Every structure is written in C-alpha cells, then in structure tokens.
Amino acid sequence: MKILxxxxxxxxxxxxxxxxxxxxxxxPPRLDMIIVGNDFASEKYVMMKxxxxxxxxxxxxxxxxxxxxxxxxILQKISELxxxxxxxxxxxxxPIPGNHDSRKLIxxxxxxxxxxxxxxxxxxxxxxGQEGFAPATAVGxxxxxxxxxxxxxxxxxxxxxxxxxxxxxxxxxxxLQGATVTIANEFTKDLSEIxxxxxIVVSAVGQPKLIKSKYIKLGxxxxxxxxSKDPLTGKLSGDVDFEDVSNVAAxxxxxxxxxxxxxxxxxxxxTLSAWKLKTQVS
Amino acid sequence: MKILxxxxxxxxxxxxxxxxxxxxxxxPPRLDMIIVGNDFASEKYVMMKxxxxxxxxxxxxxxxxxxxxxxxxILQKISELxxxxxxxxxxxxxPIPGNHDSRKLIxxxxxxxxxxxxxxxxxxxxxxGQEGFAPATAVGxxxxxxxxxxxxxxxxxxxxxxxxxxxxxxxxxxxLQGATVTIANEFTKDLSEIxxxxxIVVSAVGQPKLIKSKYIKLGxxxxxxxxSKDPLTGKLSGDVDFEDVSNVAAxxxxxxxxxxxxxxxxxxxxTLSAWKLKTQVS
Numbered sequence: 001m002k003i004l005x006x007x008x009x010x011x012x013x014x015x016x017x018x019x020x021x022x023x024x025x026x027x028p029p030r031l032d033m034i035i036v037g038n039d040f041a042s043e044k045y046v047m048m049k050x051x052x053x054x055x056x057x058x059x060x061x062x063x064x065x066x067x068x069x070x071x072x073x074i075l076q077k078i079s080e081l082x083x084x085x086x087x088x089x090x091x092x093x094x095p096i097p098g099n100h101d102s103r104k105l106i107x108x109x110x111x112x113x114x115x116x117x118x119x120x121x122x123x124x125x126x127x128x129g130q131e132g133f134a135p136a137t138a139v140g141x142x143x144x145x146x147x148x149x150x151x152x153x154x155x156x157x158x159x160x161x162x163x164x165x166x167x168x169x170x171x172x173x174x175x176l177q178g179a180t181v182t183i184a185n186e187f188t189k190d191l192s193e194i195x196x197x198x199x200i201v202v203s204a205v206g207q208p209k210l211i212k213s214k215y216i217k218l219g220x221x222x223x224x225x226x227x228s229k230d231p232l233t234g235k236l237s238g239d240v241d242f243e244d245v246s247n248v249a250a251x252x253x254x255x256x257x258x259x260x261x262x263x264x265x266x267x268x269x270x271t272l273s274a275w276k277l278k279t280q281v282s
Numbered sequence: 283m284k285i286l287x288x289x290x291x292x293x294x295x296x297x298x299x300x301x302x303x304x305x306x307x308x309x310p311p312r313l314d315m316i317i318v319g320n321d322f323a324s325e326k327y328v329m330m331k332x333x334x335x336x337x338x339x340x341x342x343x344x345x346x347x348x349x350x351x352x353x354x355x356i357l358q359k360i361s362e363l364x365x366x367x368x369x370x371x372x373x374x375x376x377p378i379p380g381n382h383d384s385r386k387l388i389x390x391x392x393x394x395x396x397x398x399x400x401x402x403x404x405x406x407x408x409x410x411g412q413e414g415f416a417p418a419t420a421v422g423x424x425x426x427x428x429x430x431x432x433x434x435x436x437x438x439x440x441x442x443x444x445x446x447x448x449x450x451x452x453x454x455x456x457x458l459q460g461a462t463v464t465i466a467n468e469f470t471k472d473l474s475e476i477x478x479x480x481x482i483v484v485s486a487v488g489q490p491k492l493i494k495s496k497y498i499k500l501g502x503x504x505x506x507x508x509x510s511k512d513p514l515t516g517k518l519s520g521d522v523d524f525e526d527v528s529n530v531a532a533x534x535x536x537x538x539x540x541x542x543x544x545x546x547x548x549x550x551x552x553t554l555s556a557w558k559l560k561t562q563v564s
Contacts, residue, residue, distance in 0.1 A: 103412055107403075120406030120414075127405055127450050130385055154469040156476075162457050168409050175444050175465055180476070182464040183457055187436040194438075194462070 001246050004144045004223070004253045010261035013143070014056055017268055021057035029275035030059035031115065031268070032090035034077055037067030037097040046093050052264045058271065059086075067097050074105055082110040088275040089115030089133075091267075094165075103164075112277065115270040117169060126172040131277075133270045138169040140262025141202065141223055142177075148251060150200070150221055153178035158195045160184045160211075160239070161204035166225050170202060191215070203239035208232075211240040213248045221251040225259050283528050286426045286505070286535045292543035295425070296338055299550050303339035311557035312341035313397065313550070314372035316359055319349030319379040328375050334546045340553065341368075349379050356387055364392040370557040371397030371415075373549075376447075385446075394559065397552040399451060408454040413559075415552045420451040422544025423484065423505055430533060432482070432503055435460035440477045442466045442493075442521070443486035448507050452484060473497070485521035490514075493522040495530045503533040507541050 021028050031053050035046050046062060053060050063077055074096070081090045090113055096102045103120070111121045117135040125132035145152060157179045161167040167183060175181050179200070184191055195201045195215040203211050204225035216222055226239030238255030246252060253259055303310050313335050317328050328344060335342050345359055356378070363372045372395055378384045385402070393403045399417040407414035427434060439461045443449040449465060457463050461482070466473055474497045477483045485493050486507035498504055508521030520537030528534060535541055 103410060107412075119403075120410060120412060121401075121403040122406065123409055124402030124404065124406035127409070128385060128402060128446055130389075130402060132402075154471055156471075164410055171465075175467065178467060178469040180464065180466050180470040182462065183453075184462050185457065185460060187460040188462040189436055189438075 001249055002148070002251050004148055004221075004251050004258060006140065006144060006253060006259055006262045007257040009144065009147050010140075010265035013262075013265040013269060014052065017265075017272055018056040020272060026279065027086070028057050028059050029088045029271050030061075030086055031271040032061050032063060032081055032087050034063045034065065034074070034081070034090065034092045036065045036069060036074060036093070038064075039095070039097065042093045042095070049264055049267065053268060053271075056268055058268065071100055071105070074100065075108060078105065078108050082108075082113060087113065088278055089113050089271040091116035091118075094118075113274060115267060115274050117270070118164060123164065123169060123172070126169050127176075129176045133274070134169045134173055135165050136263045136266035136270060137166045137225060137259060138173055139266040139270070140259055141166075141170055141225070142173050143262060143266065144223070144253065144259070145200075145221075150251065152200075155179045155199040156197060157181045157200045157202070158184055158198040159202045159204070160188075160191070160195070161206075161225075163204065166204045167202075170204075205239055207239055208237035209239070209241040211245060213241075213244045216245055216248045218248050219250045220248070222249045222253070223259065224253050224255050227255060227260065283531055284430070284533050286430055286503075286533050286540060288422065288426060288535060288541055288544045289539040291426065291429050292422075292547035295544075295547040295551060296334065299547075299554055300338040302554060308561065309368070310339050310341050311370045311553050312343075312368055313553040314343050314345060314363055314369050316345045316347065316356070316363070316372065316374045318347045318351060318356060318375070320346075321377070321379065324375045324377070331546055331549060335550060335553075338550055340550065353382055353387070356382065357390060360387065360390050364390075364395060369395065370560055371395050371553040373398035373400075376400075395556060397549060397556050399552070400446060405446065405451060405454070408451050409458075411458045415556070416451045416455055417447050418545045418548035418552060419448045419507060419541060420455055421548040421552070422541055423448075423452055423507070424455050425544060425548065426505070426535065426541070427482075427503075432533065434482075437461045437481040438479060439463045439482045439484070440466055440480040441484045441486070442470075442473070442477070443488075443507075445486065448486045449484075452486075487521055489521055490519035491521070491523040493527060495523070495526045498527055498530045500530050501532045502530070504531045504535070505541065506535050506537050509537060509542070 106118045114122050117133040122132050126134045192215045200221045202223040206226045206228040208230040224238035224240040230237040388400045396404050399415040404414050408416045477497045482503045484505040488508045488510040490512040506520035506522040512519040
C-alpha cells in the first residue's frame, strides 16, 4: 500500500508557483476573496488561503461584508471585482450566510476570474473540455493521479457524492480522460457492491469511516475527500476507514495530508493561470 | 415488453403547445434558426423543425450563411439574435462546416435564448439543477420516463456515449433525480458486464445493433438514441438490436418512433418556456 502524499506534492506545486512569480517582471498575480459574515471555519479557510497566497508572492485583498448585508451589496462587490483589471481571480467564500441563492450570486462571477471554478459556465466547460477553471479540490485529485502515474483511461471509477464543488467537476474531468465513471448518491443501493468493482473510488460525502475494506477491490486506488467530526471520538475524520482499507488498497490518501493541502495549491495555480491568460491578451 | 411510444407522446406535447399558443393574446413565441452551408441532412432537420414550429403556431425565421462564411459573420448573426427582442429562442444547426470552433461559437448564445441547451452555461445549470434549458433529446428521454412512470430515484443507469448533446446532459438530469449513473465511452472495458447490472440503459453512440440481449438485465428499460446506417442492410438502424433485446427488456424505445420524434417536440417546448420566462419579466 502506497500513500498518495498530497502534502509533499502541494509543497512542490507551491514552490513552482513561487518561482514563476519571482521570475515575473510585471506586477504579480492577484487573488481577492469576498467573505460575508464571520463564520469561524470560513474565517480560518480565508486566512489560510491568504497566508499561502502571500507566501508565493501574490497580491490580494479580502473584502468583508456584514453577515446581514443586502444581496445587492454582494452583487455590487462581485461586479466591482469583475471589472477591476488588477484582480486576476477572485472567490466568494462559501457558505454565504442568510437566505441568498448562492448559486445565482456565484454565477455572476466572470468566468475568466472564476478561479474557484464554481460558476455554471465553468462546470459546463469542465465537462466539455473547454478552457476554464475546475474547482481546486477536483484539480488536486487529478494532480495526485498524474504524480503517481495512476492510469485513468478505461479505469472504472466510482465517485460518491455529487456536489458542485467536488463530485460533479471530478466526474467531468475523469470522463474526459476516458474513465468509465459512476456517480453515487444517498439513494444508491448496494453501494459496497458498486464500489468493490471499481479501480478507483473517490469518497466526498463527509461521513466518518463510511468506506471499509469490503467496499474496495484488492489493488484499487482510494481517494478520501471527506472531512467531518467523528461523533465517537470527537476528532476530524475522513470518509475512509484508513486502517481497514489500507489492507486492500494499492494507493490511498491520508486525512489529513492527502487531498486537503492540494486544494489551496491548486486554487493558487488556477489564479496563476488566470493571470497568464490575461497578460497574454493585454 | 412494452414499447415507449415517442411518436404518440410527442404528438400529445405538440398538441398542448399548440393549444397554449392559441390561447395567447399577445404575439406568439418565436424560434429562429441559423444554418451555415447547405448540408443535406442539416437542411432536412431545419425544414422539419420549421414545419413543426409553424404547425404549433410559432413565428420564426431561418438565417442562412454561406458555407465558407467568415467566423465573424456567424458571431454577428448570433449577436443580432441575442439582442433582437422578438426572438425568444434560437439555435445554430450543427455541424457548422469548416474549421470553426463550434463550441466557442455556440457559447456566445445568450443562455436565456439557448433553447437547444448547448452552451456551457446551460450544461452547468443542468448539472446543478438551476433554471435553464437542457438539450431537447435529453429532455425527451426524461419525458418518456415520466409518461410511463419509470422510477429514476435509486435506479442504476448506464449511459453509453458522453456527447454534449445527449450523454452529458442526460447524466446531469438523471443524477439530479437521484439515479446512480455510470457514463461509458469507447474506452470502457466489459461494457456488457456493466450494462447488464443496470435498471436503465441508454445508448447514444450511433453503432448499429451494438446492444444485444446479453447486455440487458431481465426487466430493464432500454432507450435507443442512436441512429446510423447499417452497413449490412443499408437501412437506418438504432444502437439496439430491437428484436433480440425485446426478449429481455421490460420497456424499449423503437427506432424510428421512439426518442427521435420527442426531440422536435421538446425543442418547441423549450422555446415556449423561453417565451413564458421573457413575457413574465417584460
């Protein structure tokens, strides 16, 4: 059994980005973030992204809106950043508190600046293989496959969880590369029967230790995107029962240190790509 | 074995559209079409759509561009129709001859007028369940399921063929309704093993009589979206060996008279929806 080491790979990617930024004679890439309210977890994520962005030499600003702000204020801020030429990419930290239609708000982000890959247009482009940005977590998983030379074409893949952020874009990316992908959800019957036929299983549901060894074919690749609090231990846990599944899987991502660290690195790489595309044009 | 009769259902839908149009006191819905060159099959499709659109009382115009026209002319025509308020929906007949990037051209269609559901934004919205248009053929398949009360939630579905026009949007629509969908492609190994586990098999590859009874579980639903010339007989044929598969399937679409007639009906229904959405607003 081999560990898919996202921590090391993400550091390698961050180092490459940093070197590219250092070689840029013009202004560095700029990533802005909008945060509505001050949810503890959201704050933490935004701070972490800001820290890593600074470390690789990016510019950036955080735009804070009040928890109870009007929808028009969020739209106004998005519109400002869409038209502000110095911003290469920006994102709205989710969840947006209150009763807003987050998807409608997100869809007003210019596709060229949608480095979080969350607009409908970005998702459509991912499925069609057109130029655009996929969500960083999905990109991170693909980079792990590439790094460890895990073949995708013709592989049978099961993705558990059909979210906009991970399940759907990853389905898009993997089918484009010729995988035969099954997307499972909460209504799937006989999940273990389906997953145990797969060469690659990706779990992204947030259910601690859902995936046991009986779900996994001998020699399969197991990617754990879930992270949730285990009610038994109170500790953060992945979807995969690591110890148990380690007995059968050929490759497995640990939690933490697997997919998690890849996400920030790939968000910054998307931003670098947005910067490159823009500076090529202008 | 029961036939999924798309001919009868499509006539029912066309009749409903026609009745709605008759009850409209304002101007009727309008569907325009752009055709580049004069490919025989494309001409035939456009004529058929125009005929049906007239029959239900729609307005419409066909915009013809020369086979060797500049890309800027196509873009200009799309832009005109985007801004022409009297046009509720329009489509560009595919394939566009020449070396154009069809997807890029199609992506310039306003999502509100994209009744053919072919823009990246429309596809993304289909996957996320947001308001928008899915390609008519995919909608037609969903309508057949609804008409014959075929359960989708929790069903195991295999879609063969991952095209923008049918495979991908149908995957989006079915997973939204809680199906466990597998999307197969030309690299899929052991296709018959995978399809024979499915409650519903949809084939959309254009390979005459690819799907035999051994591909199908007893009592499954079989949807044939393929149409191609059988090299043995010279006749048009579906992907499914109808006679053979009829022995095991519970429901099956014939070719012709299955999915085919649903496509035009659903395109017109999409156009009616576009008209409704617009007239609600303005």
